[in-house]
Amino acid sequence: MYFNRELSWLKFNERVVREADLPNRPILERLKFCAIFSSNLDEFFMVRDATILDQIKVGYNGLDPSDMRPQEVFDAIHVEVNRLTKLQEAIERRCLEDISTFGIHLIDRKSLTLSDLKALKVFFDINVFPVLTPMGVDFGRPFPLIANKSTYIAIKLMVDGIYRLALVQVPTGIDRFVALPSEHTEQRYCLLEDVITLFLNQLFSGFEVLSSCIFRITRNGDINLIEEGAEDLLDVIEEAVKSRKWGEVIRLEIEAHSDAWLLNVIMTSLQVKDNQVFYTTGIIDKTLWFRFSPSGDKQKLSAERYAPRSLPYMAKKNIFKSIRERDIFIHHPYESFDYVVNFIKQASKDDNVLAIKQTLYRVSGNSEIIKALGDAAEKGKQVTVLVELMARFDEENNINWAKKLEQKGAHVIYGLYGLKTHSKITLIVRREKQKIKRYVHLGTGNYNDQTAKLYTDMGLFTCKESIGVDASVFFNMISGFTQSIQTHTLTVAPYQMREHFIKLIDRERMNAEQGKKGHIIAKMNSLVDEEIVRKLYEAAQKGVKIELIVRGICTLVPGVKGLSETVSVTSIVGEFLEHSRVYYFLNDHNSEIYLSSADWMTRNLNRRVELLFPIEDPVIAERIRLILELELADTKKAWRLKSDGHYVRKTTDKETAMSAQDVLKTLSYDDDQTFINALKERM
Structure with missing residues (x-):
């Protein structure tokens, strides 16, 4: 009667990667879908696969609604992910073949010419070598902490007649796509990790480099809160976010056909089993395709950026007056998210606005909404913001915004104990003709001006009294103490x-x-x-x-x-x-x-x-x-x-x-x- 939720999610990610295999889609967009697939898969392992593994480790053996036990689900995930990554690699190869017709080539390190190697040697000496930190592993230098989702090169050395392991982290501050000398309009690139691999001998002078391989790990990203002794939720989550980098290794991605000794040492050091290892070809971190931006005819390579539609009846008009005339429906990204931003901005400047109350789950890195809320608080308006600190992987961003808003004088709530606040609501309380009028925005998506350009969401502006009253009840509930709520229009x-x-x-x-x-x-x-x-x-x-x-x-x-x-x-x-x-x-x-x-x-x-x-x-x-x-x-x-x-x-x-x-x-x-x-x- 039920499909397994983890396997169903993997089916969704398959639909994502198959978007990269549509020849009528611009080629850089196709590579972007390869990156989305990998980014999705990273989060899946950090959260869902990690949860299944935790169940196995504590000995839980119960059936889920699909009649599968944790070990069965874990094994099925491994089989399905192997199938999907092979599919992704085949699609990636087709994408690279297609992009070569535009004169853009990604060159494997084994296919570099002598002139390529000379140019790369100069690039390596000037730009890369000073940044690298080779890490030898022996009795005095234990296996180092490997960063989550970072790319490393493992090296097998001969030291005094004994195999030794060394590691080099591929730096993140250097473009991972290194331009090669090209003629005419051709563009040729190779990967930074390939450049480093070519010149490993310079890092280990006097020792013989026997072999090397590139690998990447994924750690358990779920936050386990230990609340005892903490003064408030902010302290708890700040500590939990710091501890995430120490999470258990859930997945090891490593180059196919890697040296058996290297593979064994890495698996032993990271404490991963065979069914946590995934062998890859091509770029080991395919989220890099997000950053691939060759020059050329962007109209042919990329999709034209969609410009959201403006609404004639909202033009050159006070937004509160527009809402009084009718309920206003906004469908993003087809209609501009600017109307939502301007709602907050106008409220922050309006002398008749007494209070602004809002829930924030995920916001952008340079949010105009946050700025407007801070401005309103500095002007003496009552600003109440619930910042959900447990928005997964946005915790640090939300902590930073929460602190900045507090410094501006806003009343910041860090969520309700035991519950995530995922609702999307803004309440503006305004004085009009000696009376109080409430304006409300309700939505299906986050108050994030960046994702609003990419996600389809719906929102409603209204000043209906029934919704305004319920909005007040709702904010009183989240800012005070209650175990129940009585509303009439909102649920x-x-x-x-x-x-x-x-x-x-x-x-x-x-x-x-x-x-x-x-x-x-x-x-x-x-x-x-x-x-x-x-x-x-x-x-x-x-x-x-x-x-x-x-x-x-x-x-x-x-x-x-x-x-x-x-x-x-x-x-x-x-x-x-x-x-x-x-x-x-x-x-x-x-x-x-x-x-x-x-x-x-x-x-x-x-x-x-x-x-x-x-x-x-x-x-x-x-x-x-x-x-x-x-x-x-x-x-x-x-x-x-x-x-x-x-x-x-x-x-x-x-x-x-x-x-x-x-x-x-x-x-x-x-x-x-x-x-x-x-x-x-x-x-």
Whole structure:
């Protein structure tokens, strides 16, 4: 009845890397998808694979919902990752063949010419040699700490008739793609680690270098909090982030056909087993493709950067006045995130604004929102910001922002004990005509101006009193002490959301039982929660049509006779990362649409502070419903999940295939109603 969540995630990453194999995509974009695949895989090992390994080490042998035990999952991960990395390497080779047609070549160290070697010798002596620190390993110099996700060269030396190990870390401050002498318009590069390997003898003068290999490790990246004796959560997390670099080694990536003695010494020193070792060809750290930027015709090599659309009715107008006129729906990245930034900036400068309250989960490195909040606090406005310190791998960034905001005079909350605050909400309290008016922004994605250009998310501006009151209740809850919350329009996890979703699903089931139509469309990043899946099965068995758009993990098994015949699962992987959470319920033709920060995952419903909010404006609701219909009709970037766990492309005829993202990028409209009209013409 359930797919394994880890293996389902790996299926998602396969869909990512296959985007790199599309010949009609610009070549640097294809290499970027190779990098995304590797970056995703790094995080998977640091978190999910590490968790499975922890279960094995403590002797836990229970069955998960897919009827697999931890050791079975761990073994299956190893097999699947080996298959996927081989697929990635084959795609990478095809990418390099294709980019060579543009006169751009990555040269292997074994294929360098004599003139190449002479040029590289000069480059090495001037730019590389002074930076390197060779590390010998013997009785007086123990095996050093190997940095997470850094590239190293292991060297086998003969010292006094005995094999000895030495290590060299490939420096991060030097471009990893070293330009080679080229004629005409050709561009030739080799890797920095290859350059270092060529001249290892200079680092170990007087000793014979017998062999070498390049390797990279991944460490357990999960933070284990030890709260005893700590004064506050900030201290705890700062210490935990520091300890991450000492995490247990989870994965060893090493060049294929490496020297057996070197491999054995490295495995023994790092305490890894055979099923934690992955042999690679090509670049060992394929996230480097993010940084590959050869010169040349960028129009042919790269995708044109998309410019978000401006909204005519928001131009040259006070944003508070615009919100008073109507609820405003924003769909990123198709519509500019600047409207959200300007909402905060205007509030920080407006003398009538008394208070700004906001939750921040992930923000960019140079956030204008953070600056505006600091400015508002310095001007004496009451600024309350919940900075979630446990946003995985953004902990240090968030700690820095939290301290800066405190120095500006903002009231900073470091999250709720035992819960991550993942909700996306801003409340502006403004004095208008001797009364208080509340303006609220609610969203499905983070307040991050950089990822807003790459992720599809939805947001709503409103000054409805019912939502404003609930927003005040919500912020009072997270800044004070409470074990429950009473709201009327907003639904809050972990207090009400699970029960609300179950009620909505059960209502569709009961309508179907009475002979009425039942229909659910739900879009999210991941579907994992066992109870929600079971409720969907119950609804499907009564004839409810269930259409799921799940980008990543999906443990629900669709299309099974007698269980899920009426359930379909679509995954869209395209230029933008599909990140919106949208929930549609037919409700006997009185349809309801909700947006949320929450996926249907146990962690979101039980262990996070999340928000679910209704779309009450009928025109906006219709617009969102049509966007869902468009995505379900995608035949170019959409994949369909089969009952055997495999995904197949929905692509029909390539000439007529339609991409929902492409339609939304090119659609011409002025407001919600003209959007609806324009989209209906295209569908």
